[in-house]
Amino acid sequence: MNLDECHYIGYTSKVHGKQGELTLKLEVDFLEECKKLESVLIQMNKTDNSLIPFFITKSEFQNNGTLRIKLDDVDDIATAKSLSGKGIYILNTALPTQKGKQFYHHEVADFKIIDTNYGQVGEISQILNYPKQAIFEVLHTNGKEILIPVADDIINEIDRENKIINVTTPDGLIDLYLE
Numbered sequence: 001m002n003l004d005e006c007h008y009i010g011y012t013s014k015v016h017g018k019q020g021e022l023t024l025k026l027e028v029d030f031l032e033e034c035k036k037l038e039s040v041l042i043q044m045n046k047t048d049n050s051l052i053p054f055f056i057t058k059s060e061f062q063n064n065g066t067l068r069i070k071l072d073d074v075d076d077i078a079t080a081k082s083l084s085g086k087g088i089y090i091l092n093t094a095l096p097t098q099k100g101k102q103f104y105h106h107e108v109a110d111f112k113i114i115d116t117n118y119g120q121v122g123e124i125s126q127i128l129n130y131p132k133q134a135i136f137e138v139l140h141t142n143g144k145e146i147l148i149p150v151a152d153d154i155i156n157e158i159d160r161e162n163k164i165i166n167v168t169t170p171d172g173l174i175d176l177y178l179e
Helices: 031-035 077-082 173-178
Strands: 006-016 021-026 039-043 052-061 067-071 087-091 112-115 119-129 134-140 145-149 155-159 164-167
Touching: 006 039, 006 077, 021 031, 031 052, 031 067, 119 145, 145 173
Parallel strands: 112 164
Antiparallel strands: 006 021, 006 087, 021 067, 039 052, 039 087, 052 067, 112 119, 119 134, 134 145, 155 164
16 A cells, blocks of 8 residues: 555554554544544555555554554564554545545645635645644646645635635735735
């Protein structure tokens, strides 16, 4: 598997018990769906973009919000330790469907941005992830790059069928990039 086809959900934080169980620290909003996963993909080496699939034979939420899992063919502490501290992914196709203004970043690539006051701004080329704010990087029809914050008060509606995101940007934001 390749990272481009997958979504990061968290990491293996430690070994649990003597039977090779692992504790997952999940970094997603869809925790209940994670408990129902049949398999996960583990990134064995951070410098490598390939992922190794593992089937889950048992999963159980812990009191501290982590998920304890038992992987098929991982039956001892040594094998489980080799999987500790690794990134955990699932296929993009296994993600729960988002509704309303919520979306996955990979989902809106190539969506058009239409502003209430400005009209069609351009097409999303990517989403930049900064610690405090995600940003739509939009390629305007004239080739210029426009950066628009990803925020609930800016996004009005997401039309998934027509691949359009309707926004209301602050006055002058788009003009700032086009001058």
